[in-house]
Amino acid sequence: MIVGVPKEVKDNEARVGVTPAGVMALVEAGHTVLVETQAGVQSGFQDSEYQDAGAEIVGEAGYVWGKSDLVVKVKEPIEGEYVYFREGLVLFTYLHLAPVPDLTDRLLAAKVTGIAYETVRDRQGTLPLLTPMSEVAGRMSIQVGATYLEKERGGSGILLGGVPGVLPAQVCIVGGGIVGSNAARIALGMGARVTVVDSNLKRLRELDEVFNGRIHTLASNSYNLSQATQEADLVIGGVLIPGSTAPKLVTRRMVSEMKSGAVIVDVAIDQGGCVETARPTSHSNPSYIVDGVVHYCVTNMPGAVPHTSTLALTNATFPYLLRIANRGAREALRQDAGLAEGLNTWLGMLTHRGVAESQQRQWTAVADAIA
Numbered sequence: 285m286i287v288g289v290p291k292e293v294k295d296n297e298a299r300v301g302v303t304p305a306g307v308m309a310l311v312e313a314g315h316t317v318l319v320e321t322q323a324g325v326q327s328g329f330q331d332s333e334y335q336d337a338g339a340e341i342v343g344e345a346g347y348v349w350g351k352s353d354l355v356v357k358v359k360e361p362i363e364g365e366y367v368y369f370r371e372g373l374v375l376f377t378y379l380h381l382a383p384v385p386d387l388t389d390r391l392l393a394a395k396v397t398g399i400a401y402e403t404v405r406d407r408q409g410t411l412p413l414l415t416p417m418s419e420v421a422g423r424m425s426i427q428v429g430a431t432y433l434e435k436e437r438g439g440s441g442i443l444l445g446g447v448p449g450v451l452p453a454q455v456c457i458v459g460g461g462i463v464g465s466n467a468a469r470i471a472l473g474m475g476a477r478v479t480v481v482d483s484n485l486k487r488l489r490e491l492d493e494v495f496n497g498r499i500h501t502l503a504s505n506s507y508n509l510s511q512a513t514q515e516a517d518l519v520i521g522g523v524l525i526p527g528s529t530a531p532k533l534v535t536r537r538m539v540s541e542m543k544s545g546a547v548i549v550d551v552a553i554d555q556g557g558c559v560e561t562a563r564p565t566s567h568s569n570p571s572y573i574v575d576g577v578v579h580y581c582v583t584n585m586p587g588a589v590p591h592t593s594t595l596a597l598t599n600a601t602f603p604y605l606l607r608i609a610n611r612g613a614r615e616a617l618r619q620d621a622g623l624a625e626g627l628n629t630w631l632g633m634l635t636h637r638g639v640a641e642s643q644q645r646q647w648t649a650v651a652d653a654i655a
């Protein structure tokens with residue numbers, strides 16, 4: 285197969301889909317790898333390293349997309365990339381289709397095979413290709429939140445960890461999954477008081493155990509959320525219903541009742557956000573204020589720490605990539621039910637239930653689509 289690695293074009297997105305180590309393994313398996321020039325440079329990988337690993341360096345994105353059977357990216361394609369869609373192309377990347385009907389339309393119209401990192405499952409039923417980026421974003425959310433709590437950034441001027449004699453900040457984490465537990469870990473490490481709100485009581489028990497009682501846990505309902513957000517200096521949104529648009533759990537009214545200068549980091553914004561007042565922002569213009577509350581809603585937070593993120597992401601994606609390249613998409617999907625859950629579009633059919641329900645569209649089960 286010809287595997288293509290274009291340079292990311294999303295605002296301030298500095299990650300890359302394959303590292304030189306991945307190129308070497310693909311080439312050893314008999315594949316040709318086209319890497320767009322400078323694709324890895326912001327993650328710390330020079331063209332020469334890709335070349336030494338066996339890749340062909342290509343000057344133009346159009347050539348990479350046009351020549352490759354399988355294109356590997358990090359973020360969902362943006363509008364300027366839609367022209368590269370064509371029948372027969374296999375696209376392996378984050379797609380986050382639920383809140384983007386336009387991208388869904390274009391993938392379906394061009395009959396692209398779209399395999400989305402964020403809906404692939406492993407044998408335990410977890411989301412192995414979302415996990416590493418959720419770890420990064422969860423940990424980052426607290427350092428970002430701490431920065432926006434500074435007066436100069438519009439925040440209330442509270443130091444997350446406090447000092448002896450002064451109470452630390454109160455952090456409310458909505459959703460205690462990968463993002464939430466990583467956020468909790470860093471917030472605790474910085475000395476904050478932490479409450480995690482989740483609808484899954486089993487998960488809350490696990491967190492209580494893991495953190496040895498040092499965090500508070502709270503069952504998710506409007507009443508509890510309303511109280512917890514009113515008390516919070518920093519709210520982290522980390523709710524996920526896989527493949528679907530995130531539920532707006534923190535309502536506009538709750539935001540209006542929060543402290544002035546409090547900060548919301550809605551990490552779940554890539555699935556539409558779990559805060560009603562959240563709208564997607566970018567690294568070049570990351571924040572805005574509603575009712576005196578600072579909102580940070582960058583859809584590709586890990587892009588700010590590309591070195592760590594690229595290595596963490598490709599550690600997880602590469603084994604799947606190699607299987608798709610070696611077996612072809614249809615066979616790889618047939619042989620791995622978890623990978624098949626990653627299939628979102630196939631020959632003009634929408635194949636992911638969550639995406640279909642979020643967009644109120646028809647869908648076809650993967651097994652029927654690829655039969």
Ligand SMILES: NC(=O)c1ccc[n+]([C@@H]2O[C@H](COP(=O)([O-])OP(=O)(O)OC[C@H]3O[C@@H](n4cnc5c(N)ncnc54)[C@H](O)[C@@H]3O)[C@@H](O)[C@H]2O)c1
Nearest residue numbers: 417418421459461462463482483484504523524583584585
């Ligand atoms: N913005 C970014 O750059 C970025 C980066 C990585 C991940 N994310 C996003 O962060 C979100 C969370 O990802 P994750 O890996 O932590 O998911 P996860 O599945 O590990 O955790 C989600 C948690 O939400 C909880 N939840 C579901 N419904 C709830 C409700 N009604 N009330 C409270 N909790 C509820 C679940 O029980 C679960 O514990 C996803 O949307 C993911 O795409 C964003």
